[in-house]
Amino acid sequence: MKFGGSSVADAERLKRAARRIVAAREDGNRVVAVLSARGKTTDELVGLAAEMSDAPDPREMDMLLSTGERISCALCAMAINDLGHRAISLTGSQAGIVTDTSHTKARILDVRADRIKTALDEGQIVLVAGFQGVSTSHDVTTLGRGGSDTTAVALAAAVDADVCEIYTDVSGVFSADPRIVPDARKLDVVSFEEMLEMASSGAKVLQLRSVEYARNHDVRIHCRSSFEDVTGTFVVGEQETMEHPLITAVTHSTDEARLSLVGVPDEIGAAAKIFTALADANCNVDMIIQNEPLEEGRKAEVSFTVPRGDLRVARETLEPIAAELGVDSIDAVPEMGKVSIVGAGMKSHPGVAAKVFQVLAEERINIEMISTSPIKISCVIAADKVPDAVRALHGAFELGAGGIQAEAPIGEQAR
Amino acid sequence: MKFGGSSVADAERLKRAARRIVAAREDGNRVVAVLSARGKTTDELVGLAAEMSDAPDPREMDMLLSTGERISCALCAMAINDLGHRAISLTGSQAGIVTDTSHTKARILDVRADRIKTALDEGQIVLVAGFQGVSTSHDVTTLGRGGSDTTAVALAAAVDADVCEIYTDVSGVFSADPRIVPDARKLDVVSFEEMLEMASSGAKVLQLRSVEYARNHDVRIHCRSSFEDVTGTFVVGEQETMEHPLITAVTHSTDEARLSLVGVPDEIGAAAKIFTALADANCNVDMIIQNEPLEEGRKAEVSFTVPRGDLRVARETLEPIAAELGVDSIDAVPEMGKVSIVGAGMKSHPGVAAKVFQVLAEERINIEMISTSPIKISCVIAADKVPDAVRALHGAFELGAGGIQAEAPIGEQAR
Numbered sequence: 001m002k003f004g005g006s007s008v009a010d011a012e013r014l015k016r017a018a019r020r021i022v023a024a025r026e027d028g029n030r031v032v033a034v035l036s037a038r039g040k041t042t043d044e045l046v047g048l049a050a051e052m053s054d055a056p057d058p059r060e061m062d063m064l065l066s067t068g069e070r071i072s073c074a075l076c077a078m079a080i081n082d083l084g085h086r087a088i089s090l091t092g093s094q095a096g097i098v099t100d101t102s103h104t105k106a107r108i109l110d111v112r113a114d115r116i117k118t119a120l121d122e123g124q125i126v127l128v129a130g131f132q133g134v135s136t137s138h139d140v141t142t143l144g145r146g147g148s149d150t151t152a153v154a155l156a157a158a159v160d161a162d163v164c165e166i167y168t169d170v171s172g173v174f175s176a177d178p179r180i181v182p183d184a185r186k187l188d189v190v191s192f193e194e195m196l197e198m199a200s201s202g203a204k205v206l207q208l209r210s211v212e213y214a215r216n217h218d219v220r221i222h223c224r225s226s227f228e229d230v231t232g233t234f235v236v237g238e239q240e241t242m243e244h245p246l247i248t249a250v251t252h253s254t255d256e257a258r259l260s261l262v263g264v265p266d267e268i269g270a271a272a273k274i275f276t277a278l279a280d281a282n283c284n285v286d287m288i289i290q291n292e293p294l295e296e297g298r299k300a301e302v303s304f305t306v307p308r309g310d311l312r313v314a315r316e317t318l319e320p321i322a323a324e325l326g327v328d329s330i331d332a333v334p335e336m337g338k339v340s341i342v343g344a345g346m347k348s349h350p351g352v353a354a355k356v357f358q359v360l361a362e363e364r365i366n367i368e369m370i371s372t373s374p375i376k377i378s379c380v381i382a383a384d385k386v387p388d389a390v391r392a393l394h395g396a397f398e399l400g401a402g403g404i405q406a407e408a409p410i411g412e413q414a415r
Numbered sequence: 416m417k418f419g420g421s422s423v424a425d426a427e428r429l430k431r432a433a434r435r436i437v438a439a440r441e442d443g444n445r446v447v448a449v450l451s452a453r454g455k456t457t458d459e460l461v462g463l464a465a466e467m468s469d470a471p472d473p474r475e476m477d478m479l480l481s482t483g484e485r486i487s488c489a490l491c492a493m494a495i496n497d498l499g500h501r502a503i504s505l506t507g508s509q510a511g512i513v514t515d516t517s518h519t520k521a522r523i524l525d526v527r528a529d530r531i532k533t534a535l536d537e538g539q540i541v542l543v544a545g546f547q548g549v550s551t552s553h554d555v556t557t558l559g560r561g562g563s564d565t566t567a568v569a570l571a572a573a574v575d576a577d578v579c580e581i582y583t584d585v586s587g588v589f590s591a592d593p594r595i596v597p598d599a600r601k602l603d604v605v606s607f608e609e610m611l612e613m614a615s616s617g618a619k620v621l622q623l624r625s626v627e628y629a630r631n632h633d634v635r636i637h638c639r640s641s642f643e644d645v646t647g648t649f650v651v652g653e654q655e656t657m658e659h660p661l662i663t664a665v666t667h668s669t670d671e672a673r674l675s676l677v678g679v680p681d682e683i684g685a686a687a688k689i690f691t692a693l694a695d696a697n698c699n700v701d702m703i704i705q706n707e708p709l710e711e712g713r714k715a716e717v718s719f720t721v722p723r724g725d726l727r728v729a730r731e732t733l734e735p736i737a738a739e740l741g742v743d744s745i746d747a748v749p750e751m752g753k754v755s756i757v758g759a760g761m762k763s764h765p766g767v768a769a770k771v772f773q774v775l776a777e778e779r780i781n782i783e784m785i786s787t788s789p790i791k792i793s794c795v796i797a798a799d800k801v802p803d804a805v806r807a808l809h810g811a812f813e814l815g816a817g818g819i820q821a822e823a824p825i826g827e828q829a830r
Contacts, residue, residue, distance in 0.1 A: 067482035
């Protein structure tokens, strides 16, 4: 069971989480619960660090940030002990989460769950501080924002759990953001592949890395509400998904930005130089388009999108390189968005892309860039057009609670 | 170097501590600094725990409280790194502070300072989270309130430091509380024995356990201000103290309470029963007086003092025992205080006690209980008489900045 920051934000919510955990224990389960930091705690700690330094040392940042989850776990253990059950809180290190030494964005190398297993065998409920581990050089590390989901999935794999329940402030995964599409449907089940595409194209309910980890270790995820006791959405292997809808969901993001390098000399290695520099600067480049010149001018245009928060760094990184390459200009469009449709069934249905473009054209929405995968089509559009695009696509593919789902014939499903 | 909670209370003070540490490093020293939690952090964490449970689990309490010092250390390390020096923060566990398993009041069993020594050898400044360690069963423990002083002294012993500097919001150890006695004198040097008596009789500048640890391991303490760069008070072995004043200081406390059991049957084991129960209830009994009945009535009166905060628990603990023993009544006087004079020189001067009683009598202050050690005389008096008593004794023994100190001849000094 994993409880996010909003599910443990104050004493009342922490006690509710404690009761939820105890109920699962009383149903006969052995329970490991992963907790995030309370509400705004991590932001407050980041604020304290900013008061001390403009560029806080990453190792010290991890020492600082890891305290938030420990506080949640200790407090929740107290509440569970008061409910007549025995609980023990463990730090990431005590829980055996061994990571590499990449502070603030460490990767899990190993999970040595002996102490958890011993505590479970003794009948204890085990609470683990999410988002953190201990590096191979014995320093406290953190897994990056949202890392508590990854902690939960990694522990579920290590103890061979029946299910990894992710408790959150929404009741599951929806066919679109219900704040934009009122008749969005809660999905009963989605495949790992679909969830990966959804997480990477704007769905915030599960962290991308945790879904990758779940797919790689075949951990069933149950994404559900911490405020009401109803079934949420199961994220499972494709062999387990009983429905095979053509399209599962429409996802979106409104915080994209586009950068274009105009007049890039057509020389070998120019693109490599540009994108290596951006990677080194930790800019998260999403879509890339290169327009080759048809005539003899021998200059190309390279466009790509980054999260809006990375725009300034991306631009500063590119300026010296653009000068060096003899690029004519760098154009930035900060207010971009992205709308995507995701569905395992589209693999075998070639007409989906055409329908997407048709629907957006009817809404008079200009598509600036397109990228596709076997189960996803994404279009970059103006940020302010995103809500209209989401509603139009959701309606056109009949994804709503009242809609009739087009199903792909089972025989056509293939990995 | 150890910085207390008020010395790291906000960003500005933490930066000042960082500059102080860097200055010591630039003077050519190898520096280990122990930090407390920021200002009110520990109280806030205790408040969070109180929201969760009326009797929080001690193991979880330690997990919770240990976060405060880690936050201070990580933030200070960031500031030092910005000043161009390399700093590393360590938890109690990482610093090798091994304790027993008595959660919330653990005792240090061992200090395995290898990691500290390695970091010092690499030229790093080492910051250690005070007040905490790791138990022999791999749980986070805390050393009890004020435990950061003990951490500092224990590390100073482990790395064989030249001096353990305790930075605080006062400029040293005084001959009396300057808020009560305006001409109180800052002491240049006091012996461990004197400091122990002073700490146990109300002087708050150093924690009792840290002084015991310093005496046992012969760690020189320099108690000084974190706000001005002046020499404070050295606490050292008696062989090092150059002055041998008759009286060193007047200490006091105003938060005592007295409990009296009236009509205790004169049977063997009654006192043992009473004080064993109080010890089991964690009541900190200070002075004890038993009045044996002279006539044949065969009933005694037993009186003792406890910190006022322990009064309720002490009374509740005693009620069933008093009933069992057939005690006539339990009387409580909550508003008691204590005034003490401390001085290594008084060992060889029998007239000191008589003078104390004389001075208090002249002030018309009633002495309720008396206890003495070779270098201390304590009198329990009404709490509201304490300031007058302190001023009168300080003046009578000429301890003030303008006073002429009576010195004990060197030859008479003996352990």
